[in-house]
Amino acid sequence: MPAQNRGPSVRGLAGFNAASPAEAEALLLSCCHSPRWAERVAAHRPYPTVDALLAAADEAGYDLSRADLDGALAAESSAPPHPDAPPAARTALRAAHAAYESSFGHAFVISLEGVRPGEHLDQVLAGIRSRLGNEPEEERVIAADELRRLARVRLAFRLSEGLTRRHSEA
Incomplete structure (x- = not known):
């Protein structure tokens, strides 16, 4: 499974909703390297639940143009x-x-x-x-379709990663 670079540390859904547009888009780009996808998902904040955010990410993934998809796929790399x-x-x-x-x-x-x-x-x-x-x-x-699934998994992980780190620091 190809991995993307880690994005900025945004802690949970509340952190994602409160992040600056640039921070939210950077986190999203670490999940799927499509600027249009990241802008669209970030622009619809705040999300009431993680499920709502993931549904919006899926929907935005279905709307990628051929060029957007080509760019996102070009940014992927084969996992060693x-x-x-x-x-x-x-x-x-x-x-x-x-x-x-x-x-x-x-x-x-x-x-x-x-x-x-x-x-x-x-x-x-x-x-x-x-x-x-x-x-x-x-x-x-x-x-x-696989890229949409990967973006969804990566996004859920990035959001939970910030929460797990915060709880382990307490």
Whole structure:
């Protein structure tokens, strides 16, 4: 699962709602590198609940133009294989990522939400292999959906991360 850079430290939904537009957009860009998406989600603050924020993020993701989606996908990077993975698995994963990027022009994106950590490598390899046979437009639709799912997971994590840090500091 490709990771984005960490955004600014915004603590929970209240912190997100109270953050400056630049801070909120920076946090959002750490989840999905689409300025239009980040601006749109930030502009509709305050959100009454995290679920409402995540729903707005999903909706904004469906409205990405082709150029917005291309930019967001271009900013993704392939996750390196886990260092504890067997050498053959690391080699297979690197080769699969390279084949995918060569075919589609961007990193392979997949949300591993709900997949046990021990199954991530197998899930990524299976996903790449199954999606390599897709036509470019079909894969664009799938990649856009996976990017929306990733943005949602990243955003929920970023918001909870600030709260967890605050509680552990108390």
